[in-house]
Amino acid sequence: MSETVDARGLSCPQPVLLALAAMKKLDKGELTVLVDTDTSKENVLRAAASQGWQEAGVEEKAGSYQIRLSKG
Amino acid sequence: MAAKGNFFATRLGMIVVGAVVGILAPVLEKLGNPGNMGICVACFDRDIAGGVGLHRAALVQYLRPEIIGFTLGAMVAAYLFKEFQPRAGSAPVVRFFLGVFAMIGALVFLGCPWRTLFRLAGGDGNAIFGLLGLVAGVYIGTLFFKAGYNLGRTQVTYSSVGWLLPLTMLGFLILMFIFPQIPDQGQSGILFYSVKGPGAQHAPLFISLAVGLGVGFICQRSRFCTMGAFRDLILFRQIHLFSGIVALLVAAFITNLILGQFKPGFENQPVAHTMELWNFAGMLLAGLAFALAGGCPGRQIFLAGEGDGDAAVFVLGMIVGAGFAHNFQLASSPKGVGEYGIAATIIGLLVCLGIGFTMQQKA
Numbered sequence A: 001m002s003e004t005v006d007a008r009g010l011s012c013p014q015p016v017l018l019a020l021a022a023m024k025k026l027d028k029g030e031l032t033v034l035v036d037t038d039t040s041k042e043n044v045l046r047a048a049a050s051q052g053w054q055e056a057g058v059e060e061k062a063g064s065y066q067i068r069l070s071k072g
Numbered sequence B: 001m002a003a004k005g006n007f008f009a010t011r012l013g014m015i016v017v018g019a020v021v022g023i024l025a026p027v028l029e030k031l032g033n034p035g036n037m038g039i040c041v042a043c044f045d046r047d048i049a050g051g052v053g054l055h056r057a058a059l060v061q062y063l064r065p066e067i068i069g070f071t072l073g074a075m076v077a078a079y080l081f082k083e084f085q086p087r088a089g090s091a092p093v094v095r096f097f098l099g100v101f102a103m104i105g106a107l108v109f110l111g112c113p114w115r116t117l118f119r120l121a122g123g124d125g126n127a128i129f130g131l132l133g134l135v136a137g138v139y140i141g142t143l144f145f146k147a148g149y150n151l152g153r154t155q156v157t158y159s160s161v162g163w164l165l166p167l168t169m170l171g172f173l174i175l176m177f178i179f180p181q182i183p184d185q186g187q188s189g190i191l192f193y194s195v196k197g198p199g200a201q202h203a204p205l206f207i208s209l210a211v212g213l214g215v216g217f218i219c220q221r222s223r224f225c226t227m228g229a230f231r232d233l234i235l236f237r238q239i240h241l242f243s244g245i246v247a248l249l250v251a252a253f254i255t256n257l258i259l260g261q262f263k264p265g266f267e268n269q270p271v272a273h274t275m276e277l278w279n280f281a282g283m284l285l286a287g288l289a290f291a292l293a294g295g296c297p298g299r300q301i302f303l304a305g306e307g308d309g310d311a312a313v314f315v316l317g318m319i320v321g322a323g324f325a326h327n328f329q330l331a332s333s334p335k336g337v338g339e340y341g342i343a344a345t346i347i348g349l350l351v352c353l354g355i356g357f358t359m360q361q362k363a
Helices: A014-026 A038-050 B011-030 B041-051 B065-080 B092-109 B113-121 B127-146 B159-178 B205-222 B226-236 B240-259 B276-293 B297-305 B309-327 B341-358
Strands: A002-006 A029-035 A054-061 A064-071
Touching (some): A002 A014, A014 A038, A014 A064, A038 A064, B011 B113, B011 B240, B041 B092, B041 B113, B041 B297, B065 B297, B092 B127, B092 B341, B113 B240, B127 B226, B205 B297, B226 B297, B276 B341
């Protein structure tokens, strides 16, 4: 099951809060988080790592980042 | 890895940044800045408000080059690393008022979170109450975040929006060259310069500016934030930002010991008062306002430097708040709280609670 969290335009700590809530809800699987600052990207990746989620790729397009996360 | 290509975003990078700032601030004190005030973002914004005459408290008027440097250093870093991103529109007027009340709270305590740490590192026991207030304020902020508090999304905007605050700071610097300080004169052209008091105590202009630029640069890269340090610890049990302020505290303590600036005690501490409750309550207000606005006063400046127009509005709120704080006798002095400081703190807490309770998005 894959889900997308759109945290573009939100400032600290909202992107991490939303991403963590989605990780908790999914427990495992695939999650995509959209953010638009480098700070949010770093924060989301850091939070994901702390919950045992793997980075499955980060794509930059049109000024925002699409972060794909997975947990088996 | 969370931080590809950005050393400063690693744990070690954060610790290095904290340590560097922790060493530089006491050195600035040695070079002329006020006691335990090598760097104080609130005090320095207040001095800037005085320097341009928004308040006429003669003891605290000086266009602090550190703040100018913070903004411009962060902007240079943001451009160099392609992170300059003009954005605005997340409830700017709320951020303005949060800035106003954050400043009022900070001036009831007499320091921002940065100075809270520097006061502790210099042996000022009164800062313990400020620190407790700060943590309590940030804690209340995290409760609002859990309840869905959110000021809404920003929008991408014109580059020139992001340039406004940095250009204003550059303008202040140019004014300092056009109207330079004249010894024993309280005024030079349109600018005010304290003849005595904390505003008269400052390191040489170019050293302050250079330190400001450097600190602005590394703090933009590292996302150093003294409020976020406690927020992330409370909200996420995450010590990334917290490791930075611990490094700052330890480095400042050691530097003070080496420079002979560590003087433990409660009485007669530089630019401080001993009213425990209001040291606590002032920072309770400031901490809550910083949490609701998403960054400590330093972080707001660095964000403004990388194009965040809402953070710029917060900074302007702090400068205007400093004007009110001194014109209305809300700011404390070494003698204790100002005549209306207690009333302003209570009003500020009510306003911040109102913002927290009424600006929640239900999931």
